[in-house]
Amino acid sequence: MSDETGSLTTRMMHEDLIRPVVFTGRRFYLAVALLGLIVLWGLAAWGYQVRTGMGVAGINSPVFWGVYIATYIFFIGISNAGTLISAMLRLSHAGWRHPVTRCAEAITVFALMVGGMFPLIHLGRVWKFYWLIPYPNERGLWPNFHSPLVWDFMAINTYLLGSFVYLYLPMLPDLALIRDRVNGWRRRFYGLLALGWSGTPVEWHRLEKAISILAVVIIPVAISMHSVVAWDFSVALKPMWHSTIFAPYFVVGALFSGIAILIVAMVILRRVFHLEAYLEPIHFNNLGLLLLMFCCLWLYFTFAEYLVTWYGHLPDEMAPFRFRVEGSLAPFFWGMVLMNFVIPVPILAVRKTRTVTGCLVASLSILIGMWLERYLIVVGTLSRPRLEFAWGHYAPTWVEMSILAGTIAYFILLYVLFSKLFPIISIWEFKQGRRLRERRPTRDVPVMADEPFPGVMLDD
């Protein structure tokens, strides 16, 4: 692998990674227009829902939450992964991490932005959403800090701020690099964003220090974020929600779907920007192995969750259990098992199929499977409340599906714009990784945070 990377000159690297920033192809405009239209459609559907009432969605009594909350967990899940994966790779000094970190971190920020919209989309009176914010007011009204929804609000905002800083800080040297290579408004734009980065050893030292501190701090923030989402459910007095393993179960599911979306994003970026020399098969191989591990972890947690429910055989718990496993949600349940385990595991376990395409197929399958899991958790329990008389069913309407499509398109749109405006592969980290690899030609070279950086320069 190092041979291929070694053949890349710095000039070629700048050419490859900065070109998309300056050069805009027709495909970009097409993609933006198409995604923009879907976003507008979703926006229109949401406007209709706000004006008419939540009744235009398929939710009802007893299924008071539906696709919105399922998708909310899904997006928060994939947001969990970016930063967490990047932080874990940084802290474990994984030598292959350099081209992966930024596209992962960007997923986090955008998935959080989109995921965070869902609790608002699902609010009956969204125009009063600011009552969730603890702000001093003349009536002395505060939010209820006992409510998991308030924890949610805090966790999302903390994580959004943290992951934004964690994305932005390592971008500074690259922004300065672009600033020094472009003219006109671009020079002013990137100059402003680069915060006057000039590449002195002191700056490098501080940057590395800040990144390594952030990488440590962001891990508990990310884990608490998805644990709080899990507690939205498990603190409730509901059969098959009131479960102690929900927080770790959700975190595992989050990482699982997060790695999957990272792989999908990497495959697309690789094709669109011709980054074959940067996102190499080894990255997909390594991420594929990580994904394989999470397939097994996911199955383990799911098995543990369903086994004890079934073995305990409490009538209240068995109602949602049966509804999921053999009731009208059975296609969703077995589809989930198929998509999350049966399909991806053979692909990822065999070295021959653990290719770029293989990883893509497995990842797409897992993304669908994990959305199904979130849907099952929400709808599977709510349809079967304790009093049998109140049992119900749920099917989403066109409004919910339009808003779902709109938000997915919005997520992709944000990512497209980001990868257009900024180098999606961290140029300086890539150089750093390459230098260290050249110096000591082993695959995994530890990168010490406080090592001076004589080799990493903005210009050669």
Add this chain to the structure above:
Amino acid sequence: MAKWGMVIDLDRCTGCEACVIACHAENNLPIVGEEESAKGRQHNWIRVERYWEGEYPHIRARFIPVLCQQCDHAPCEPVCPVYATYHNPEGLNAQVYNRCIGTRFCANNCPYTVRVFNWFDHHWEKPLDEQLNPDVSIRTRGMMEKCTFCIQRIHRARHQAEDEGRDIRDGDVQPACVQSCPTEAMVFGDLDDPDSRVSQRARSRRAFRLLEELGTEPSVIYLKGDEWVEP
């Protein structure tokens, strides 16, 4: 301060649903129609559940009116992010309509599924709007609501008692459902007063509370005989 409670004698309930109608009239509940009801959006603060006991031909329908149980440890209360649902000093689970932002978490967490959401704005065609109860506010779309034990009647009884310089007497407060029950299956009153009718009935050996094992401490007490003799 009273501790309001209700006793419902299931052995007396005929399932006539007069309580449901009375509740609609008293509390300005909208009629949502067949289509919305089929979607699971019936707008009832009290519902009469029907269960079958025994095997044919020795079969019997049993009815159980289910309304907000006004739990002492109400699962709906802690989950509300804005305190729209809270415990009032008399132990009622009060719902502050204009504070509600519609997260619907309270409804999810209610083991009795008795909370009702306003999926749309409701309109009463003329002249039906003339019969709306002026003591009860109209709720708009996006708000949660539920049985209040006819809190407006409790207030009225208290004000009257204050005017007359006395305490509220047993029987002064009658929620609409209790008032309309033709078999007097429902009794309402102060559970803290050991001599009240509701307390006397609540001491019955036939007493049980719905989903008692959850520890929600409901204020609604049901009475049901162990044996049933075919008439």
